[in-house]
Amino acid sequence: MSIVIEPPRTAKPKRTNWEKWGWIYMRVSGVALIILVFGHLFANLWVGEGIKAIDFAFVAGKWSDPFWQVWDLLMLWLALIHGTNGMRTIVNDYAEREKTRKRLVWILWATCVALIVLGTLVIYTFDPCPANGTPENLPSFCPVNQS
Amino acid sequence: MPSKPAGTLYRGKVGMWSWVLHRITGVAIFFFLLVHVLDTSLVRLSPEAYDVVIATYKTPIIGLAELGLVAAILFHAFNGIRIILIDFWSKGSKYQNAMFWVVVSIAFVIFAIFTPRHLGNVFG
Numbered sequence: 504m505s506i507v508i509e510p511p512r513t514a515k516p517k518r519t520n521w522e523k524w525g526w527i528y529m530r531v532s533g534v535a536l537i538i539l540v541f542g543h544l545f546a547n548l549w550v551g552e553g554i555k556a557i558d559f560a561f562v563a564g565k566w567s568d569p570f571w572q573v574w575d576l577l578m579l580w581l582a583l584i585h586g587t588n589g590m591r592t593i594v595n596d597y598a599e600r601e602k603t604r605k606r607l608v609w610i611l612w613a614t615c616v617a618l619i620v621l622g623t624l625v626i627y628t629f630d631p632c633p634a635n636g637t638p639e640n641l642p643s644f645c646p647v648n649q650s
Numbered sequence: 651m652p653s654k655p656a657g658t659l660y661r662g663k664v665g666m667w668s669w670v671l672h673r674i675t676g677v678a679i680f681f682f683l684l685v686h687v688l689d690t691s692l693v694r695l696s697p698e699a700y701d702v703v704i705a706t707y708k709t710p711i712i713g714l715a716e717l718g719l720v721a722a723i724l725f726h727a728f729n730g731i732r733i734i735l736i737d738f739w740s741k742g743s744k745y746q747n748a749m750f751w752v753v754v755s756i757a758f759v760i761f762a763i764f765t766p767r768h769l770g771n772v773f774g
Contacts, residue, residue, distance in 0.1 A: 530737070533730045540723060549764070553771035554708055554716065559697035562690070579687065586680040593673060618687045625694045633697065640697035 525588055532581045539578040546571075560642040563631035567644070572626055579622040587615040664750045672729050675722035682719055713772030720764060724757035 546565075548554055565571040590611050598604035632645035641648060692700040706712055732749045736742035742749075 530734050533727075533734070537727045537730070540727070544720065544723070548716070548720070548768060548771075553768060554713065555771045555774075557704055557707065559693060559700045559704075562693050562700070582683055583687070586676070586683055589676045590680055593677065614684065618684065621691055622687050625691045629693060636697040640701055 529585060529588060532585045536578070536581055536585060539574065539581065542574065543578060559636070559640050563629075563642045564644075566626065566629050567631050567642075576623065576626050579626070580619055583615050583619050583622075587611050664747050668729055668732070668750050668753075671725060672733070675726040678722050679719070679726060708772060710772060713768070716772075717761075717765060717768060720768075721757070721761050724760055725753065728753040728757050 547557060566575070591608050594604055594607045594611065598607055632641055632647065636645075636647075638645075638647045689700075689703050692703055707716070729750075732746065732753050735749060736746050
């Protein structure tokens with residue numbers, strides 16, 4: 504009678520290592536955000552009159568261009584997830600009670616999701632020439648300012 | 651007499667303080683981001699609502715706070731590259747101290763170039 508010897512086995516496959524993917528995400532999104540955020544600051548705070556020139560018409564001008572829509576959408580998603588994950592790391596470090604820690608992390612991700620949904624909807628349902636705008640607040644390309 | 655800790659990559663000296671600064675600037679940028687998504691969302695409500703709120707960004711006090719925000723972003727961005735280099739570059743940990751001062755210098759130079767122009771826009 505032969506004896507069956509179990510072959511040596513490594514530990515059974517682990518579940519997804521979220522901490523590892525979080526670590527990778529911080530670095531990948533961080534590099535992308537350097538380009539996205541500095542581009543954003545350059546276009547909004549450096550070019551022309553900077554902060555002084557920012558109003559509804561300025562935003563409308565930018566978001567009439569799919570380039571800036573995609574730019575801001577990427578920045579919104581990457582930055583909020585990057586920031587929320589960073590805050591999660593800090594909460595994990597300093598929260599002493601497990602219940603408090605879990606609650607704070609839940610609040611962080613809930614806030615993150617809410618703002619990503621809000622921001623995405625705003626970018627893609629945005630109307631540069633809304634009916635409730637007075638002509639002087641609207642960009643020059645709106646029909647109301649074309650007469 | 652126990653001697654003072656010599657300091658390692660992480661404890662004491664530049665390694666620790668860059669970590670502290672990275673956290674503080676990160677938290678500051680995070681809370682600004684929350685506010686900034688909300689204020690930008692006002693464009694969907696009405697042009698007037700957005701213009702009224704964005705006008706506060708042009709006031710002297712918030713204008714100065716924006717310098718702090720830009721300084722925080724500059725440090726966090728370049729120190730982030732330093733962290734990546736410590737992780738992935740074979741000589742990263744050897745040069746982490748020097749890289750910290752490179753980070754501070756680059757951030758300071760860009761800040762020094764940006765500040766007069768921004769102050770001109772806020773106060774001019």
